[in-house]
Amino acid sequence: MIQLDMKTKRPEALQREVSPEVLQVKNLSFYYGSTRALRNIDMGIYKNRVTSIIGPSGCGKSTMLRCFNRMNDLIADTRVEGSILLNGQDIYAREVDPVRLRRHVGMVFQQPNPFPKSIFDNVAYGPRMYGTRDKSELMEIVERSLKNAALWNEVKDRLHKSAFSLSGGQQQRLCIARAIAVEPEVLLMDEPASALDPIATTFIEDLIDELKKNYTVVIVTHNMQQAGRVGDYTAFFLNGELEEFDGTDKIFLDPSSQKTADYISGRFG
Amino acid sequence: MKNMEGVIRGTVEALGTQKADDNIQSERIKGIIFQLLCVFAALVGIVSLAFLLVYVLREAVGWLDWDFLTGRPSRFASKAGIRPPMLGSTFVIALVALFSLPLGVGAAVYLEEYSKQGLWKRFVEVNIANLAGVPSIVYGLLGLGLFVSTLGLPHGVVLVGALTLTLRVLPIVIVSSQEAIKAVPDLQRHAALGIGATRWQMIRTVVLPEAVPGILTGTIIALANAMGETAPLIMIGAATTMFSAPHGLLSSFSALPLQIYAWSDFPQTEFRHGVTPAAIVVLLLIILSMNGVAIYLRNRFYQRKKG
Amino acid sequence: MPGRQHFNKAMNEVHQNVLQMGVLVEESLEKARRAFEEKDLVLAEKVISQDHKIDEMQLLLEDRCTILIATEQPVAADLRVLLTAVKIVSSMERMGDHAVHLAKTTRRTSQLPNLDRLRTLILPLIVKGNDMVKDMLTALANHDAELARKVAGRDDEIDDLHRELFETLINFQRENPEYALQTTDLLFLIRFFERLCDHVTHICEWIVLRETGEHAELS
Ligand SMILES: Nc1ncnc2c1ncn2[C@@H]1O[C@H](COP(=O)(O)OP(=O)(O)O)[C@@H](O)[C@H]1O
Ligand SMILES: [Mg+2]
Numbered sequence: 001m002i003q004l005d006m007k008t009k010r011p012e013a014l015q016r017e018v019s020p021e022v023l024q025v026k027n028l029s030f031y032y033g034s035t036r037a038l039r040n041i042d043m044g045i046y047k048n049r050v051t052s053i054i055g056p057s058g059c060g061k062s063t064m065l066r067c068f069n070r071m072n073d074l075i076a077d078t079r080v081e082g083s084i085l086l087n088g089q090d091i092y093a094r095e096v097d098p099v100r101l102r103r104h105v106g107m108v109f110q111q112p113n114p115f116p117k118s119i120f121d122n123v124a125y126g127p128r129m130y131g132t133r134d135k136s137e138l139m140e141i142v143e144r145s146l147k148n149a150a151l152w153n154e155v156k157d158r159l160h161k162s163a164f165s166l167s168g169g170q171q172q173r174l175c176i177a178r179a180i181a182v183e184p185e186v187l188l189m190d191e192p193a194s195a196l197d198p199i200a201t202t203f204i205e206d207l208i209d210e211l212k213k214n215y216t217v218v219i220v221t222h223n224m225q226q227a228g229r230v231g232d233y234t235a236f237f238l239n240g241e242l243e244e245f246d247g248t249d250k251i252f253l254d255p256s257s258q259k260t261a262d263y264i265s266g267r268f269g
Numbered sequence: 270m271k272n273m274e275g276v277i278r279g280t281v282e283a284l285g286t287q288k289a290d291d292n293i294q295s296e297r298i299k300g301i302i303f304q305l306l307c308v309f310a311a312l313v314g315i316v317s318l319a320f321l322l323v324y325v326l327r328e329a330v331g332w333l334d335w336d337f338l339t340g341r342p343s344r345f346a347s348k349a350g351i352r353p354p355m356l357g358s359t360f361v362i363a364l365v366a367l368f369s370l371p372l373g374v375g376a377a378v379y380l381e382e383y384s385k386q387g388l389w390k391r392f393v394e395v396n397i398a399n400l401a402g403v404p405s406i407v408y409g410l411l412g413l414g415l416f417v418s419t420l421g422l423p424h425g426v427v428l429v430g431a432l433t434l435t436l437r438v439l440p441i442v443i444v445s446s447q448e449a450i451k452a453v454p455d456l457q458r459h460a461a462l463g464i465g466a467t468r469w470q471m472i473r474t475v476v477l478p479e480a481v482p483g484i485l486t487g488t489i490i491a492l493a494n495a496m497g498e499t500a501p502l503i504m505i506g507a508a509t510t511m512f513s514a515p516h517g518l519l520s521s522f523s524a525l526p527l528q529i530y531a532w533s534d535f536p537q538t539e540f541r542h543g544v545t546p547a548a549i550v551v552l553l554l555i556i557l558s559m560n561g562v563a564i565y566l567r568n569r570f571y572q573r574k575k576g
Numbered sequence: 577m578p579g580r581q582h583f584n585k586a587m588n589e590v591h592q593n594v595l596q597m598g599v600l601v602e603e604s605l606e607k608a609r610r611a612f613e614e615k616d617l618v619l620a621e622k623v624i625s626q627d628h629k630i631d632e633m634q635l636l637l638e639d640r641c642t643i644l645i646a647t648e649q650p651v652a653a654d655l656r657v658l659l660t661a662v663k664i665v666s667s668m669e670r671m672g673d674h675a676v677h678l679a680k681t682t683r684r685t686s687q688l689p690n691l692d693r694l695r696t697l698i699l700p701l702i703v704k705g706n707d708m709v710k711d712m713l714t715a716l717a718n719h720d721a722e723l724a725r726k727v728a729g730r731d732d733e734i735d736d737l738h739r740e741l742f743e744t745l746i747n748f749q750r751e752n753p754e755y756a757l758q759t760t761d762l763l764f765l766i767r768f769f770e771r772l773c774d775h776v777t778h779i780c781e782w783i784v785l786r787e788t789g790e791h792a793e794l795s
Contacts, residue, residue: 071463076385103465113456115475126464129474175460182464202579209582228647229583252646 019046022186022216023068028082030063030072037063039240040082045186050208050217052231052248054224056268059237061220065188068218069105070098086186103130106184110191112171114163114178119146119155122163122174126182141181148214149177150207169200173207180215187211189219193226205230224264228252236260322553328546337547342510342528346539349532351548356514357427357522358555362496364431364518365438366488372435373442374477374484380443381450382472401440408437409504417505424506428518433501438491445487449480482570489563493556499526525552583648587657590640594661594668597633598713601672604630605706605772608678613699615686623679630672637665656789660782664716667775671709674772678702681765685758694748694762701737705769708734708776715780721787728780728794731773738770 023045030038038060045051045068053061066072067084070091083090091101114122123142124132132138142159146152151173155166163174172192179187189208193201208230211217221227227234231248236257244251244260255261262268340350376397384390412433416422422429453476461471503509508523509531515522525548532545604623611620641658644650650658685691708730715723742763749759777794784792 069463071459074459074462099465099467101465102463106465107459107463109456109459109463111456113454113460115457115460116479125461125474129464129466129470178460179464184464199579206579206581225649228649229580248647249643253643 017046017049019048021045022047022087023218024085024088025067026083026085028067028080028084030060030067030081031079032075033077037240038067041242043235043242043245045216045218046233047216048212048214049232050212050219050230051233051235052227053218053220053235053237054222054227054263055237055243056263057222060240061222061237062190064237065107065190065218065220068186068188069102069107071102071107073098103182104184105186105188106179106182108172108175108179108187108189108192111195112168112175114166114171114174117163118160119163119166119174120159123177123181125178130182142177145177145181146174148180148211149173150203150210151177167200169196169203172196172200172204176204176207176211180211184215186216186218189217191220191222194222201226236263238263325546325549325553328542329550332543332547333550337544338551341512346537346544349540349544351525351528351551353511353514354523354525354528355551357511358496358524358526360427360515361430361434361522361524362492364427365434365495366492368431368435369438369442369491370484370488373439373488374446376439376443377446377450377484378472378476381447382468382476397440397443401444404500405437405498406500406504408433409501411436412501412505423519425508425521426519427515427522429505430502430507430522430524433505434495434498437498437501438488438495441491441494442484442488445491446480446484449483449487450476452483453479482566486563486567486570489559489566493559493563496556496559497526497552499524499530502527525555580648583644583650583654586644586648587650587654590637590644590658590661593633593637593640594664595713595717597630597637597665597668598709598716600630600633601668601675602706602709602713604672604675605678605709608675608682609699609702609706612678612682612686612695612702615682617683617686620679620682620686624676627672627676630669634665634669638662653786653789656786660786663782664779667779671772671775674768677768678765681761684761688755688758690752690755691758691762694745694759697744698741698762698766701734701741701766701769704730704734704737705772705776708773712776712779712783715783719783719787721784724780724783724787725792725794728777728792731777731794734770734773738766741766 021044025041025043025045028038028041029036041064053064055061063072067080068091072078072080080092083092085091086101086104090096115125117125120142123145124138127138127141132141143152143156146155151170154170155161155174158165163171166174172195176187176189176192193204196204205226208217208219212232219227219230228248233245234248234251235245236243236251236255236259238259244255244257246256251260252264255264337350338355339352340348341353342351343349380390380393384393412429416429416432417424457475457479458471461475462468466474502524507527508521509527511521511523529545529548529552532540532548535541535545604626607619608623610616611623641662645655645658648654685695708727711723711727714720715727745759745763745766749756749763752759781792781794784790784794
């Protein structure tokens with residue numbers, strides 16, 4: 001009989017999910033000063049799945065994403081309530097070192113941001129920082145990461161050229177290679193394709209589909225079609241609240257909330 | 270379709286005709302006048318520098334030779350040389366670089382990367398900005414009071430000169446280092462922190478490498494200024510004329526500007542219209558080439574950024 | 577590297593699954609034909625009991641296409657493939673029902689020797705119908721719009737055959753009123769096989785639409 005792949009999950013996807021939750025968000029609220037940017041969020045991020053976060057501008061998507069690796073700690077005067085568990089451990093617990101956390105939960109940003117170094121040095125940056133010095137070992141890591149980021153064939157002859165000599169789409173894949181070179185468990189991506197042209201976007205989307213074999217991916221996108229294409233799960237945020245969270249198919253075929261329906265069908269506002 | 274062509278033709282006709290209330294032409298003339306004023310302003314600087322160079326070069330010709338560079342000061346114009354003050358200046362400025370770079374960069378890194386935005390940071394920054402505007406003679410007084418009277422160091426020695434000039438350039442080094450550090454995009458900081466760099470790792474591997482050209486540019490220009498400083502050195506009792514180059518931190522020294530100052534006061538015309546201009550040319554060459562290095566560094570930096 | 581690998585794979589799977597469903601329907605029709613010809617009641621029961629597989633496959637494929645349309649925003653050829661797939665599987669499901677009908681008719685008529693002559697007369701209609709199904713599947717598998725057009729052209733032949741059989745059955749019924757019930761059954765059967773060929777024709781039209789983007793009125 002027909003084998004359905006993950007993408008074509010029937011509704012009640014969440015109940016049927018067999019994959020464990022890598023991250024569990026429990027009653028999370030987030031404050032910038034006195035303004036609450038996130039309210040009582042509860043959701044799970046499942047292992048080896050792609051979870052998309054969608055919603056209108058300013059609804060808290062990036063804030064949520066930055067909570068997962070405590071990048072928000074870098075912003076002055078912010079506060080977290082509730083908890084996020086990474087494999088059962090609260091990442092906001094006092095004994096957790098955010099630097100160590102970020103080695104498990106990597107991040108790719110909206111604007112491609114390679115260092116002004118060679119392609120090789122960009123990918124080797126993390127491993128070197130973690131203490132790998134051996135040349136051949138570094139080479140191995142660089143090659144593997146670039147292959148996993150679907151960039152190897154395009155750059156293998158010019159690893160020692162500046163990263164700025166690459167196109168925008170290639171730079172973004174380089175940043176993905178740099179992030180996975182340190183083998184994180186979870187890869188966070190904040191609108192990774194929004195600065196790219198459609199072809200480069202397609203490459204990134206294909207890549208995300210490949211990446212989920214080895215990593216758990218959370219991607220913020222303001223483009224709901226993209227969420228439809230890449231996400232196994234979709235979380236719809238609205239005004240700092242999690243309006244709906246379910247399998248992408250369920251969200252796109254039969255959302256439970258009228259607001260979700262309005263948003264994904266472009267009837268918002 | 271026909272209609273459309275009519276509209277287009279009408280527009281073309283209107284663009285060709287000059288209407289009475291049309292002010293484009295007069296605005297354009299104003300623009301040209303402004304442009305000319307700007308060109309004039311730029312020319313004032315260039316022309317005066319060129320004039321100065323031509324003036325001193327004409328008088329220096331014939332005096333500026335190898336013996337002049339390697340000789341010692343003398344009562345006789347034909348025998349006078351500038352080796353001791355030139356080495357004195359070089360020694361002092363090298364020490365100033367050595368002192369001011371770590372202090373200045375350290376302070377800038379602290380202000381930009383560690384200190385929280387707030388009253389304290391504002392207070393420190395305002396003070397640094399004020400220090401940069403203090404007249405240099407005041408630094409001379411400060412050096413005298415601090416290093417000679419309080420710390421008991423001897424008058425007019427290399428170390429005191431270098432420390433005093435360090436105070437003089439430090440605010441400039443700090444501010445220009447701060448600017449260079451600020452110019453490193455936050456995206457790159459986040460890239461490093463996002464893959465688990467500590468703050469110090471991020472500063473060391475991302476911020477400083479990118480800021481170094483900017484820091485060096487600012488520092489070299491500040492050092493070039495210090496090279497020409499006269500007043501603070503007089504205040505701390507540096508000699509105007511020395512017959513030997515300094516051989517240690519605590520030996521007396523003279524500096525090029527001091528020697529020039531002394532010679533310009535000599536009654537003989539050979540000194541005023543020969544030796545002094547020749548020394549000025551040497552000083553200018555040193556300062557201009559330091560600025561040249563700064564410009565070169567800046568250009569290289571921007572080219573690398575473009576990839 | 578062609579883009580949208582995930583989507584390409586999914587599209588390919590849809591095509592394969594539609595073919596698989598077509599093969600199931602073809603097998604079911606073929607078994608029903610053999611049961612009818614050889615009076616094999618066991619085989620007829622098998623056809624009846626296996627029909628649910630075809631129904632399930634239709635549901636799954638329809639869901640699958642709907643989800644792909646909702647989440648992947650297909651356009652141009654991709655959109656035609658998905659929309660025609662939905663139509664093709666719903667026709668195929670009906671064809672499966674006709675196989676069941678043939679099996680049930682076999683169950684009710686095979687034990688009556690007096691009907692043997694009629695059954696022999698009807699058999700060519702069934703064979704011709706099944707042949708059309710086979711050729712239609714070939715066109716579907718090979719993306720062959722030309723073949724699809726040819727297959728659809730054979731519909732007229734079936735219509736003629738159906739009209740002839742109809743006359744024969746009506747006459748038989750008039751002469752043998754005691755078999756009124758069974759002849760009605762057989763009348764329905766030939767009617768259903770005429771319908772079956774209409775479904776094949778429709779599928780052929782959708783194949784042409786899918787492959788060329790042209791609407792073809794083939795019936
Ligand atoms: N650094 C910040 N300081 C203060 N408020 C912020 C900051 N970043 C975001 N916000 C506010 O938090 C809300 C959510 O922002 P964000 O998470 O960036 O939304 P999104 O990514 O969905 O567009 C917005 O109202 C925004 O103004
Ligand atoms: Mg955002």
